[in-house]
Amino acid sequence: MTALASISPERLWSRLMELGRDGALPEKGVNRQALSAEEILSWRRIIAWGAEAGLTPSTDPAGNLFLTLQGKFPHLSPVVAGSHADSQPTGGLFDGAFGTLAALEAVTAIAEAGLVPERPITVVAWMNEEGSRFAPGMMGSELFAGKRTLEEVMAVKDATGVSVAEALANVHAAFPEIERRPLGFPVHAYIEPHIEQADVLESAGAVIGVVSGIQxxxxxxxxxxxxxxxxxxxxxxxxxxxxxxxxxxxxxxxxxxxxxxxxxxxxxxxxxxxxxxxxxxxxxxxxxxxxxxxxxxxxxxxxxxxxxxxxxxxxxxxxxxxxxxxPSNTFDEGLRTAIWRSAARYGYPALDVLSAAGHDARQMAPLAPSVMIFIPCRGGLSHHPDEWAEPEHVAAGAAVLLDLLLEQAGLSHNHGDAS
CATH class of the missing domain: 3.30.70.360 (Alpha-Beta Plaits)
Structure with missing residues (x-):
C-alpha cells in the first residue's frame, strides 16, 4: 500500500498549526466554537485545501461540512473519515482538528498519486461535536443519524440567546457557492482519527490506539x-x-x-x-x-x-x-483488525483501548462499519490550551488512516467486492 500513496507529515503538521490561528487565544490554544465566526474561517481554510486536491465541498441542513473525492462508481456509498473543527472555549490544537485534517491529508495523498478509488471518499467535519456553545454536543452527527430532529436542534440557544438556526444561517450564507445536500446518506464505512484525551497510550509506550468502543x-x-x-x-x-x-x-x-x-x-x-x-x-x-x-x-x-x-x-x-x-457501543472487528495490520506493517506499537470520551463515531456505528484510531495525547491533557500531540504521532495516525481508506475504497489488495 505504501507504493500507492503516502502522506506528507510536514504538510499535515503545517495545516494543523495554521488551523490553530482561527480562534487563536492570546497565549496558546483556541476558542473556535460551533457555528461561530472563527469556525467560518476554519471552513474557508479546509475548503481551500480540499480544492487543491480536487475535492468537492458540500454541506447539509445540520451544518456538517463534507469534502468528496469522486470514485469510479459515484453511485456507490462513500467511505467517510474525519472528526470536527469546533473547540471548547479554551481548547487545544488537536481535538477534532487532527481527525479532520488527517482525513484531508490521506485523501489528498490519494489524489496526488493519481489514484481513482472505486467508491467516493468523503472527509467530514461534524457540526458542534463539543457542545460548548450549544448543548448538548454532537448535534451534526446525531442529526445525520436521525437521532434528533431538526426542529429540536435548531431551537437550541446559546448563552447570548442566539439559536442554532440563526448561527447556521450565517455559516451557510458565508458559503453560497457550495452544494447543499440532503440530511443523511448511505455510508460504506466510517473512520475517525482522534487524540486519545487520556494517557493510556502514552503510559504504555504505544503510538496507535485500536479503539474497541465508547463508554x-x-x-x-x-x-x-x-x-x-x-x-x-x-x-x-x-x-x-x-x-x-x-x-x-x-x-x-x-x-x-x-x-x-x-x-x-x-x-x-x-x-x-x-x-x-x-x-x-x-x-x-x-x-x-x-x-x-x-x-x-x-x-x-x-x-x-x-x-x-x-x-x-x-x-x-x-x-x-x-x-x-x-449507551456504550463497540466498533467493527474487521476495521479494528485493519488498524492492527497497518500499525504492524509500519512498526508502530499498538494497543487496544476503550474511549472514555464521547465522539461522533458513536452515532455512526449503527449506520455503517465504524472505527476510531487514537494517537497519544501528552499527559492525557485535552480541552485545554496545553493539549499536545507529537508530530511523529500525528503522522503515524494519518498513515494508518490512509491504509484503511485505500482498502475500504478499493485501492489495495485487501478490499472486497464493491457493494
Missing part, C-alpha cells in the same frame, strides 16, 4: 425550586432553601455513584438564584455527567440519581430533565 454516557439537568426569603429573618425550620437541597443531593450522589473504578461521575455546572449573600436561594440548577462502559450498570446508576434527588429535595420542588442517554 456509555448519561447527562441530566436537575432543577430545584425553593422560596426566596430574607437570610436574617426567615426561621430555619420554615426555609425552602434550594441550595441546601442541592448540597444534600450532591453528597449522597457522590457517595453512591462510586460503585466501581469504571464509574465517572461529575457535577460540572451549578447555577443559584438569586445568588445574593443575604437571600435564601430560591432556585438551584445543576447538571450531572455520568459514564460507565456497562450499559446495565449505567442504567441502574442513572435511576439511582433520580431517586436520590427525589428523596433529598423536600421541602423544595424538583424537575429532572434527561439531556443525553448514549
Amino acid at each position: 456509555g454516557k448519561k447527562t441530566y439537568e436537575f432543577v430545584i425550586s425553593g422560596r426566596e426569603a430574607h437570610a436574617g429573618t426567615e426561621p430555619m425550620e420554615r426555609r425552602q432553601d434550594a441550595l441546601q437541597a442541592f448540597a444534600r443531593m450532591a453528597v449522597r450522589m457522590q457517595q453512591e455513584m462510586v460503585v466501581d473504578n469504571a464509574v465517572k461521575f461529575t457535577i460540572g455546572r451549578l447555577e443559584i438564584q438569586p445568588n445574593a449573600p443575604s437571600v435564601v436561594p430560591s432556585r438551584a440548577v445543576f447538571r450531572v455527567d455520568l459514564r460507565h462502559p456497562d450499559n446495565a450498570m449505567l442504567d441502574r446508576l442513572g435511576l439511582r440519581l433520580e431517586t436520590i434527588a427525589a428523596e433529598e429535595v423536600h421541602p423544595c420542588g424538583l424537575h429532572i430533565k434527561r439531556l443525553v442517554d448514549a
